[in-house]
Amino acid sequence: QAKLSAAEAVYLCRRRRSSPRSSSGLPSLQDDVRLVGSSPELVQTVGSQVEVRPGFITEEEEAVLLQELEPGLRKKRYEFDHWDDAIHGYRETERLRWAPPCEEILNRVRSVAFPRGSPLLGPVHVLDLDKAGYIKPHVDSVKFCGSTIAGLSLLSDSIMRLVKENEPSEWLDLLLTRRSLYILRDQARYDFTHEVLKDEESVFNGHRVPRQRRISVICRNLPG
Numbered sequence: 001q002a003k004l005s006a007a008e009a010v011y012l013c014r015r016r017r018s019s020p021r022s023s024s025g026l027p028s029l030q031d032d033v034r035l036v037g038s039s040p041e042l043v044q045t046v047g048s049q050v051e052v053r054p055g056f057i058t059e060e061e062e063a064v065l066l067q068e069l070e071p072g073l074r075k076k077r078y079e080f081d082h083w084d085d086a087i088h089g090y091r092e093t094e095r096l097r098w099a100p101p102c103e104e105i106l107n108r109v110r111s112v113a114f115p116r117g118s119p120l121l122g123p124v125h126v127l128d129l130d131k132a133g134y135i136k137p138h139v140d141s142v143k144f145c146g147s148t149i150a151g152l153s154l155l156s157d158s159i160m161r162l163v164k165e166n167e168p169s170e171w172l173d174l175l176l177t178r179r180s181l182y183i184l185r186d187q188a189r190y191d192f193t194h195e196v197l198k199d200e201e202s203v204f205n206g207h208r209v210p211r212q213r214r215i216s217v218i219c220r221n222l223p224g
């Protein structure tokens with residue numbers, strides 16, 4: 001589960017271009033490419049403030065989290081009809097107290113994402129996106145959330161796109177595989193919008209990534 005360094009990402013992006021094409025005509029998706037961007041420079045600079053750790057949790061841990069979350073989520077309806085929301089086709093909850101096996105997973109997330117002793121937002125945010133749901137570009141509230149956002153992805157692969165505010169030609173795409181952890185820090189969190197692509201637009205580096213229902217479990221710190 002080694003972190004992909006920015007330099008490695010750039011290297012992999014370069015290597016991607018000359019990789020063999022699959023029979024479908026699409027480039028084959030290499031397991032080690034998680035991050036692509038509008039330029040190698042951007043991948044190197046802002047990419048260093050982004051981490052994607054594939055397979056951060058096991059299938060068993062995913063099942064434990066789902067078991068904890070599904071009963072509460074099932075009681076809610078997916079919201080589709082609020083045109084002004086940043087998120088379309090979702091239901092969500094916050095949870096402060098978790099069963100011990102879940103707490104253990106969350107503590108692992110916290111220990112890799114946040115400096116020891118950094119004050120965290122107490123409740124963990126749980127977002128359940130319907131297969132037809134998606135997250136529009138936004139920047140998380142600077143009033144309520146600090147410099148770091150860390151999220152586990154359950155049930156589906158997805159693509160998170162970062163776009164520089166007022167500079168739409170500068171972007172990064174992250175491949176959030178099922179059971180991966182992503183972390184956004186600093187500039188990547190403050191100066192870039194983030195979004196999760198809808199199924200129809202879910203293409204990573206030329207490779208189609210079907211979007212199913214996706215549940216994210218998100219830890220945040222407090223503003224400094």
Ligand SMILES: O=C(O)CCC(=O)C(=O)O
Pocket residue numbers: 125127135140151194196216218
């Ligand atoms: O689902 C995610 O991983 C991100 C959710 C998000 O951007 C948010 O709730 O602000």
Ligand SMILES: [Fe+2]
Pocket residue numbers: 138139140194
């Ligand atoms: Fe967000």
Ligand SMILES: [Mn+2]
Pocket residue numbers: 079082085
């Ligand atoms: Mn609403």
